[in-house]
Amino acid sequence: MLWFLFIEVMACGICHIISKDGIQADPSKIQAMVDWPQPASITMLRGFLGLTGFYRKFIKNYAAIATPLTNLLKKDAFLWSPDAETAFQAL
Known part of the structure; x- marks a missing residue:
């Protein structure tokens, strides 16, 4: 024990x-994910994906769910869309 x-x-x-x-x-990290504001910049999105990515083994189909968000990291591609919002809420 x-x-x-x-x-x-x-x-x-x-x-x-x-x-x-x-x-x-860690429950405090899960709460941080739940409380994370909608990313308004690539920097905020990277922070969110970094936090959620650390816990990817606890999130079934993480890569498929996160694809709309990771696509926003491409050069000149940051335009928040309904697909991005759905992925953000799912994670």
Whole structure:
């Protein structure tokens, strides 16, 4: 039991909770994703994709869902669309 407590404390520093029940996302990071404002710039979008990408193993079909957002990172392509909004809300 003590070993799991040690791992859990250490894992919080890397944004995962590891316990006898398995690996879970840090609830504070999930809340940060939920509270993230709609990106108004490429910089904001990169930040959002960086945060969500860190947790991609917890998000089924992450790459397919994020495609409309990653397409906005192309040169002169940042134009928020309904597809981008749908992807943003899904993540």
